[in-house]
Amino acid sequence: MWWPAVAMATLTFGVWMRMYRVRISEMKRERIHPQSVALSAQIAERLKDTRASDNFRNLFELPVLFYLALGVAAQTAQVMTLTLALAWTFVALRIAHSAIQCTYNKVIHRFYVYFSGGVALWVLWAVLAFGMLR
Numbered sequence: 001m002w003w004p005a006v007a008m009a010t011l012t013f014g015v016w017m018r019m020y021r022v023r024i025s026e027m028k029r030e031r032i033h034p035q036s037v038a039l040s041a042q043i044a045e046r047l048k049d050t051r052a053s054d055n056f057r058n059l060f061e062l063p064v065l066f067y068l069a070l071g072v073a074a075q076t077a078q079v080m081t082l083t084l085a086l087a088w089t090f091v092a093l094r095i096a097h098s099a100i101q102c103t104y105n106k107v108i109h110r111f112y113v114y115f116s117g118g119v120a121l122w123v124l125w126a127v128l129a130f131g132m133l134r
Contacts, residue, residue: 001070001073001074001081001083001087002070002074004066004084004087004088004090004091007088007091007095008066008067008094011091011094011095011098012056012059013034014098015019015055015056015098015102016039016056018052019052019053019055021045022049022051022052023053026047026048026049026070027047051102051105052100052101052102055097055098055101058097058101059094061085062117062118063094065125066121066124069087069125069128070087071123072128073124073128076131077132078127078132082127083124083127084125086120086121086124086127087124089117089120090117090121090124093114093117093120094117096113097113097114097117100113
């Protein structure tokens with residue numbers, strides 16, 4: 001059950017690397033002093049490409065519940081084909097979401113993938129809750 005967590009951590013690391021590569025390149029190219037983007041409002045105002053940083057922040061929203069679900073599955077002996085399939089489905093959809101947001105960023109495509117990942121996560125939690133009730 002822990003490999004999906006490793007995959008999500010790897011995705012988060014990859015987006016983090018992209019965020020800094022894009023941010024530092026833009027700051028050098030536009031000659032933006034680091035102190036002038038010390039606050040998130042300043043970053044949004046001064047930097048043009050915030051796709052990777054927006055996605056990085058997003059990887060600490062629903063995925064927090066995902067990591068907890070993995071721990072609950074392990075602690076309650078609910079590591080089974082269904083929970084693993086739901087976990088890997090969530091990971092695959094988060095990878096797709098990050099790929100969309102960090103590249104061409106078409107909102108409707110991002111929304112469908114984000115929504116589908118959310119459904120997979122909520123179904124995972126429903127399966128875990130049902131399993132704890134029995």
